[in-house]
Amino acid sequence: MELAGKKILLGVSGGIAVYKSCELLRLLQKKGATVRVCMTDAATEFVAPLTFASLSKCPVYLKSGAVEARPFQHIDFPRWADLYLVVPATANVIGKFACGIADDPVSLCFMSCTCPRVIAPAMNVAMYNSPAVKRNLEILRGFEDTVVLESPAGELACGEVGRGRLMEPAEIVAYLETRDNEGECLPLATVSAGCTKVGEPAEPSATPSSGGHPRNAPEPPAVPVAADVAPTQDATLPGHGKKVVLTAGRTEEAIDPVRYISNRSSGKTAVALASVFYANGFEVEVVAGPMEAAFPGGVKVTRVQSAREMHDAVMSRLESADAVVHCAAVADYRPAHAADEKIKDSRSQLVLELVPNPNILRDCTAARASRTADAAGDARRQVIVGFALETDHFEEHAAEKLEKSGADALLLNAPVASDSGFGRDSVRFALVEKGKPVPPLAMGEKVDLAETILNFCLERLNA
C-alpha cells in the first residue's frame, strides 16, 4: 500500500509500549500519511495526549474529552480513516474487540470503523500465552478486514524474555507497505520451496526476451514492490552499515514461449526476511524470481526469471554483501532445449530432457573462498545461509547438504506436515549450523524463521 496520502487512525491502548506509537506516528507522517489518534484512559497514563495531539496536529479522541472532544468523534474518526491501526493493543482491548465491548475510544472506533484494521498486540509473555488472549486473538484473526500482527519474541520491558513484544514501528510501516491497494494484507511469510510443476501462463506475451529464454517468451511478471526509499540511517540498529543480498520467489524454466517448469513458492518467506533485515538497519537487496508477495519500500529488488539469470544477478552482487541468504526456490533442472515456437499438441508422448541448473549457493561459497584466498585471509567476513527443504531423513540430508554447500548455515524446513506448508503461517524449521549437531525441527511462525536467520547473521558478523 502506498502510504502517501492515506488517512490513518491510530488507536493507542495502555501498555508500556505506548511511547513507540509516537515513533510510528512520525514514520507514517514521513511516508506522507495523515494520522489522527484515539486513546484509552490507561494509555494517557503512559504518554500524555498532548504529545499525540502535537505530533498529529489534531485533537486526540479521549473518553474524558480532555482535548477538544466533539460529540461524534467515535463515528467521525473511523469514517474518516482509510486504515485503523491499534498500536499497542493491550490484552484488555483485544478482549473487548473480540467480545464486542465498546466502552472506550479505541474499542468504540474498532466497532464503528468500516475500513481495514491492523492490530499490533504487546504484552507480557504470560499474558500473551494466556488461554484468553490466545482465544481472543484467534477470534480477531477470523474477523473480516482485520489483521493481527506478530508479537516477536525477545526481551520484554518487564525483564522477562518471550513473545509479546510490540513489532518495531519500522517493521509495522514496512508491513503496511506490503498491503495491496485494495487494502488486502499480505501475510509476511510462510515457506518458500516446493515441488516442480509444469505451468502455462494464461496470456502469453509476444515480447522478445533474453538470457536463457526462447524467442517470444513472456516477460517476467512484475515483482510487486513499494516505492523505493533510502535505507534506514538509524545508527543504533544492529544492521546499520551492513548489506544483505536475498534471493526470493521461484524460478521459471522455459519449455517453449508459453510453458515453463516452476514450483509453488510464493516468496512470502523472503518478504519476511527482507522486512526483518530492513527493520534492523540492513541495506537489503533482493534478487527475485516470479512471486506474488510484495516487498516493503526501501528494499531494492532486481527481477529475474530463470535460475541462470538469478545466478548471474547474485554473483554480480556478492562483493558488496555482508550476508547472503538463499531463500529462493530455484529449479534444480531446466529443459535442455527451449523451443522457439509453441510446441504443438500432437497427443503423442512428449519426453522432456532436463539438464542441471547452476548451483547458486555453491558458487557463492566458492567465490567467497577464492576471495579469502586472494586476500590472504584478509577478505571481509561474509555470512552465507542456504535453505533446504527436506521431506525425510532430515538430519542426514541437511548435514550432507550443508557440508557440500560450504555455507555457514542451512535453514532446514519441512512444509509437508499437516499443520505447516504452502500458504500457511506456520512452518517446521531448524537452523543447521556448520560444526554443530542438527537441532530438532520446531514449529514456528514466519517471523520466527526470519529472526532466527537475522540473529545468526548478526552473531557471525559481530564475532
Ligand SMILES: Cc1cc2nc3c(=O)[nH]c(=O)nc-3n(C[C@H](O)[C@H](O)[C@H](O)COP(=O)(O)O)c2cc1C
Ligand atoms: C507499568 C504497566 C505496564 C503495562 N503494560 C501492559 C502491556 O504492555 N500490555 C498490556 O496488555 N497491559 C499492560 N498493562 C496493563 C494495562 O495497563 C491494564 O490492563 C489496563 O487496564 C489496560 O487498559 P486499556 O486496554 O483500556 O488501555 C500494564 C500496566 C502497567 C501498570
